[in-house]
Amino acid sequence: MASSKEEWQKYQDALRRGDREAAAEAFRRYLEAKKAEGGGGSKPTLVSLGLRKTYPHAIPLEQIPEELERNPEFFELIKRAVTKA
Numbered sequence: 001m002a003s004s005k006e007e008w009q010k011y012q013d014a015l016r017r018g019d020r021e022a023a024a025e026a027f028r029r030y031l032e033a034k035k036a037e038g039g040g041g042s043k044p045t046l047v048s049l050g051l052r053k054t055y056p057h058a059i060p061l062e063q064i065p066e067e068l069e070r071n072p073e074f075f076e077l078i079k080r081a082v083t084k085a
Contacts, residue, residue: 004033024065
């Protein structure tokens with residue numbers, strides 16, 4: 001299994017390409033690698049304070065891949081935040 005840093009890089013690459021399914025799968029692999037390395041004692045939640053969005057305001061970390069696949073607006077938000085594009 002690749003390290004979490006390698007999986008994070010693959011996740012960023014998929015975001016830059018604009019491939020929602022590949023990004024979701026890469027994020028799943030990143031979470032698995034992070035867990036295998038012993039990281040992740042807490043249960044972080046992504047929270048957005050924006051109004052009238054097409055995605056939930058609080059998304060548990062393990063549900064982010066599904067939301068990336070399902071929602072283009074959420075994908076673009078994450079893409080901007082992660083890749084600083």
